[in-house]
Amino acid sequence: MKTDTDVLIVGAGPTGLALAVDLARRGVDALVLERAQELFPGSRGKGLQPRTMEVFDDLGVLDAIHAAGGTYPVGMVWRDGERVGEHHMFDPAEPSEDSPYNAPWMVPQWRTQEILAERLAELGGKVAFDREVAGLTQDADGVTAHLSSGRAVRARYLVAADGGRSAVRRALDIGMTGETVDPNPTLVADVRIAGLDRDNWHLFPPRDDADFLAVCPLAGTEDFQVTARFPEGADVDLTPDGIRKVVADRSHIAAEDVVEVRWASDFRPRAALADRFRSGRVFLAGDAAHVHSPAGGQGLNTSVQDAYNLGWKLGAVLTGGAPAALLDSYEEERRPIAAQMLDLSTGVHRGEVRRGEATRQLGLGYRESSLTAEARGAAVAEGAAVRAGDRAPDGRVGDVRLFDAFRGPHWTLLALGTDAPGGGVGAAVRVVRGDAHGAYGTGLFLVRPDGYVGWAGDTPEGLGSYLGRFGLSG
Structure with missing residues (x-):
């Protein structure tokens, strides 16, 4: 069956727009549907945490975000x-x-959304307003969204970013487990x-x-x-x-x-977590998957990072030759993070937790993920400042700023105080060579497109097979 788009995103909030921007820069055909006639007009999610600022740096909107807030x-x-x-x-x-x-x-949510929508338009993407999803069906090849207007839109994958009362989540009969915070x-x-x-x-x-x-x-x-x-x-x-x-x-x-x-x-105020983040070819992201008290400033930020995690994986499967099984890691990685952030925001609301290091979200990572491979010896890895699964810190290696090197839809290999693989790692991986670095130490660090270390080793052994899991040569 012919598809109208590769990815259909339901909801033009920060989650849906961030995902659409990420997919657009990867060359993935995506369409955002929004049931309202315009972008959300309120300031509600006004706090952007440092980790989200790093995401926005990568998505090319940080200058506008800085100017707006x-x-x-x-x-x-x-x-x-x-x-x-x-x-x-x-x-x-x-x-x-x-x-x-x-x-x-601080940036009012309406302005964050405007900035993301402007960036999406620059990349050739679009939002279709006044489009309400009334139901959906899916099969082995794709998803059909049935609109209240009577029209149907066909996509290879659908992402529900339509908020805490998500119509898509209800159509899938996915429950939300939670509590009243106040x-x-x-x-x-x-x-x-x-x-x-x-x-x-x-x-x-x-x-x-x-x-x-x-x-x-x-x-x-x-x-x-x-x-x-x-x-x-x-x-x-x-x-x-x-x-x-x-x-x-x-x-x-x-x-x-x-x-x-x-x-x-x-x-x-309530806290709730979807029982699943995926059903077949449909994914839940943002408030459709987790609802937070606003006290901790975690809801919008966790939501944008859902999009950032899912975007590179959809891109890898749809345009990069990665196996579809890669998409299984979305729920594996993001649902535990969402649960952790729900506990945090509830604690802040009740006065049990200060707004500090944990709320900045810089310490979050995926050490236990099936995508994470730590190839160094246990003793070396245990004492290392940066381990596989951790957020990749910024810094300078020679005359290269690392966040500049990471920016874009590619993977990045850091060869610090050691040699990079002699046979190369393919065009999809940028290589940065330099001396041992204060934040990383010595070794090889393969940084995923979303800024986390996927693989770390003392030698290139095992790097090629790891890259092969994502359809990359190495």
Whole structure:
């Protein structure tokens, strides 16, 4: 049966757009379907963690992300109209050579999506709006998505990136296992406020019968994000007047100073994990696969990294000659990470965990993955700073910056303080040669297209057979 596209992506949020960008630069034909008539308009997922900044560096959007956002302001605690103290949301961290982006970066979610959509258009990709998937069927050769309009779209693979209430996940009858993190409903809104300084994240602790209020200046905009929690079972008034009343009741800000409400929503924080991330030729990614409390700033970031993990694998299978079995590793690698991040974000929400090293996501990796091969002796590997499965750090080898060398859809072989294979490793692998490096030490390190060390060895023995698993010569 003829296919309309190689990969059909359902949902034009950060997950779907990041995946579409990654596939487009690999020459994979992909189509993004979005049931809304435009991109999501709110600021909801405004925090980009350092590991996601590294992903965006590779996808070619980091300059635009930097230009669109800024660092997080220090929290300012208010009581009775007076400033009573500062509150630091994050443990401090300085950038280093191996981790140049070592602090969260604030960009409203709507702007992140615009930047990804602009990058997708540059690469020749597209989003089809007002396209709702009502059901799907699949067979051994592909997937057919049935749209509410009556049209059908045929693809070799389909990726559900359509959010926590994923219609695709429900159509596949894949369950979500989870818990309520907080039974209290929470309001989040993007507003404009006259006369309020943008130097701080303004915090108004609970008092009397009112719960907390937080008013955060959104970097790169003239807006503030308002967050307010309500008693369990309360109805949240999302009208402009309702939002003005909440702000005025809980702070010294006058209702009339809330001059515009640009977007508003409410939610009840929960944590849930899909029982499976794959069914046949359909994959779940982002909120369709895992739903987080927003407190830890992990949801959007984990979602983008789902896309980054899946993108190179789909590209390898569809255009690079890799066996289809490679796609089995997506769930194997990403579901444990999602479970770990769910525990983390829930802990942050409940005040049990600080926003620090773990929330930056630089320590995540795939040491236990079936794709990981550590060919050095156990004693050498155990004492090594970087092992197979770890994130590949940045740094300089001679006059080459490693993140520059990694950028693109290829694999990279680092030959540090030792010789690279004499017979070469094929055109799909870039080789960087240099002296022993502070972050890596000495050895051969084969870096996957998503920036993790897939294979590490003291000698080239075994490297060729490892590359052969992915349809690469070596």
